[in-house]
Amino acid sequence: MAKPAPNRPLRPATLLVRGGLMRSNVDETSETLYLTSGYVYDSAQQAEQTFTGEVQHFQYSRFGNPTVQMLEERLAQLEGAEACRATATGMAAVSSALLSHLKAGDRVVAARALFGSCHWIISTLLPRYGIQTEFVDGGDLEQWKTAFKRPCQLVLLETPSNPMMELVDLTAVCEMAHEAGAIVVVDNVFATPLLQRPMKFGADVVVYSATKHFDGQGRVLGGAVLGSKKWVEEVLQPFIRNTGPAISAFNAWVILKGLETMHLRVPAMCRSAAAIAQMLEEREEVECVHYPFLASHKQYALAKRQMAAGGTIITFDIKGGKAATFRFLDALRVIDISNNLGDAKSLITHPATTTHSKVPAEDRARLGITEGSVRLSVGLEDVADLIEDIATALDAAAGNTAAPRRKSAGRMVVEETAEAPAAPAKAARGGKRKAAPADAPAPAHAAKAAEPDLFAEAMQGLFSDPETTPAPKPTKRRQKA
Numbered sequence: 001m002a003k004p005a006p007n008r009p010l011r012p013a014t015l016l017v018r019g020g021l022m023r024s025n026v027d028e029t030s031e032t033l034y035l036t037s038g039y040v041y042d043s044a045q046q047a048e049q050t051f052t053g054e055v056q057h058f059q060y061s062r063f064g065n066p067t068v069q070m071l072e073e074r075l076a077q078l079e080g081a082e083a084c085r086a087t088a089t090g091m092a093a094v095s096s097a098l099l100s101h102l103k104a105g106d107r108v109v110a111a112r113a114l115f116g117s118c119h120w121i122i123s124t125l126l127p128r129y130g131i132q133t134e135f136v137d138g139g140d141l142e143q144w145k146t147a148f149k150r151p152c153q154l155v156l157l158e159t160p161s162n163p164m165m166e167l168v169d170l171t172a173v174c175e176m177a178h179e180a181g182a183i184v185v186v187d188n189v190f191a192t193p194l195l196q197r198p199m200k201f202g203a204d205v206v207v208y209s210a211t212k213h214f215d216g217q218g219r220v221l222g223g224a225v226l227g228s229k230k231w232v233e234e235v236l237q238p239f240i241r242n243t244g245p246a247i248s249a250f251n252a253w254v255i256l257k258g259l260e261t262m263h264l265r266v267p268a269m270c271r272s273a274a275a276i277a278q279m280l281e282e283r284e285e286v287e288c289v290h291y292p293f294l295a296s297h298k299q300y301a302l303a304k305r306q307m308a309a310g311g312t313i314i315t316f317d318i319k320g321g322k323a324a325t326f327r328f329l330d331a332l333r334v335i336d337i338s339n340n341l342g343d344a345k346s347l348i349t350h351p352a353t354t355t356h357s358k359v360p361a362e363d364r365a366r367l368g369i370t371e372g373s374v375r376l377s378v379g380l381e382d383v384a385d386l387i388e389d390i391a392t393a394l395d396a397a398a399g400n401t402a403a404p405r406r407k408s409a410g411r412m413v414v415e416e417t418a419e420a421p422a423a424p425a426k427a428a429r430g431g432k433r434k435a436a437p438a439d440a441p442a443p444a445h446a447a448k449a450a451e452p453d454l455f456a457e458a459m460q461g462l463f464s465d466p467e468t469t470p471a472p473k474p475t476k477r478r479q480k481a
């Protein structure tokens, strides 16, 4: 049995480690993984009473599971929401929130800047059921105001949006939406509850892809819907129970363990993202940088009001169109090309040809997604390594250096040189450093003097005050002799 919770509010870091913990009668330390699809009853009467609701008892893991319940309780406490239901994916969370609330004849108002699959649900799926949507530019309050002149049942928005980092003024839009009779559903994936809690600004429902920062290590899919107890129990739960977008207990358990470190991971990723965004602004190969906490962001004041930090994601445009952008992506050696985000590994995406390729070209253009736009999800690597990787790849994009070949699968392999093959031990350890010519071995003491002590420098950086430490500049790393 877990100890009773203290009679005072707990801070986010504590909630992320302990929120929702339910210990079994063997008093385990770690959250238990209840990998079971069903449950047994002591008697036929207990089974009957469970189904009538007179007795509280788990029935079937499509409706409820103790591991999943721990995750739901932890997320509800973190968000400051009355109730939560976890789902198999972020898209299951979005579609459950929408389809459970809406009916034929209803009208939705949505910010145009939505993740590709959310855009598909709104513009392709909902009309099949007689639900129409009006899209507005999320940053333009006049457009919201005009859209709310007609009755509306639901608002869907992302802030910051994927991928262009456009913000929506939550207080203003929630106020107008409520007057029009709508509930506001906020997809808060990019901000995470650590940077922004939309319910504080009036949102009714918050949805997440737990696949991203909650797991944070790129392992499992998951999602969550949070709202009032009444809405979750009366509107959402019957839909989830009967349509079955349930998360597996295993995935819920992985996400619970991921949450335990989210308050360490996300701020570190945000610090690196801010440093990279600054560096990108100084590069002439870069057309523009979209990052909420850059003073150049068109909604900088709103970002400062609404968010605790700028986030872990930066979108920027590379000059020279698709060809230069692909040269840049292919020249990266630390950052991986992937359409995922929120991972410990830095990942980069070309939205126009991947995540947003199904969004009609004119809508993409309207959102500002060009052939040169790339979305960078900043991970937990040393920021100096990321900055060096980006700087080298930007040189390649501009044609200032030959783009090195991108290696498949194992990736961090030593580039073979004509002179000598790389030693396998070094390849496994790290790297990209070129193998020394076989005919010029340097003595060990000379190598020590030439190589800066990257490990010691990095550790110093890790423990220095981020407020007063300037962002590292890309350095030309000396080759190991």
Ligand SMILES: Cc1ncc(COP(=O)(O)O)c(C=O)c1O
Pocket: 089, 090, 091, 092, 094, 115, 158, 162, 187, 189, 190, 208, 209, 210, 211, 212, 221, 222, 223
């Ligand atoms: C903003 C946003 N919402 C929802 C989703 C969907 O999440 P999932 O892939 O877990 O279904 C994503 C996925 O990238 C996303 O970026």
